[in-house]
Amino acid sequence: MNHAIPAIGRLLLAIIFIISGLMKLAAPDDTAAAIASVGLPFARAGLVLAIAVTLGGGLMLAAGYRTRTAAAGLAVFTLVAGLLFHGQIGEREQMIHLLKNLALAGGLLQVMAFGAGAWSIDGRMARAGGR
Numbered sequence: 378m379n380h381a382i383p384a385i386g387r388l389l390l391a392i393i394f395i396i397s398g399l400m401k402l403a404a405p406d407d408t409a410a411a412i413a414s415v416g417l418p419f420a421r422a423g424l425v426l427a428i429a430v431t432l433g434g435g436l437m438l439a440a441g442y443r444t445r446t447a448a449a450g451l452a453v454f455t456l457v458a459g460l461l462f463h464g465q466i467g468e469r470e471q472m473i474h475l476l477k478n479l480a481l482a483g484g485l486l487q488v489m490a491f492g493a494g495a496w497s498i499d500g501r502m503a504r505a506g507g508r
Contacts, residue, residue, distance in 0.1 A: 398432025441497020
């Protein structure tokens with residue numbers, strides 16, 4: 378059971394990023410407009426970056442591949458996105474979204490600190506390298 382817990386935790390963290398990346402792919406114009414609406418330049422480049430980080434990082438996290446790097450990148454992305462898009466803390470819903478982002482970043486920092494666990498590509502590679 379101890380080996381399953383980190384894997385389940387990674388999957389639960391990863392699902393929000395994978396779905397978010399797929400939603401960005403499905404509605405790229407809406408995502409680019411949201412990026413531009415907060416005053417960021419190069420909204421199309423931001424869209425590509427957001428898809429790469431959310432979908433790519435989410436899949437890496439789920440698989441446990443280069444997990445510490447993926448978790449670090451997702452944590453930074455999540456903190457920046459929270460501050461840029463949910464910084465209106467006077468509004469209750471925006472405050473909840475910001476707190477959600479902070480909680481996700483905290484979970485990702487835990488993954489970064491402690492790694493993917495045994496049931497992961499990283500764990501398999503470590504076992505193969507130790508033989």
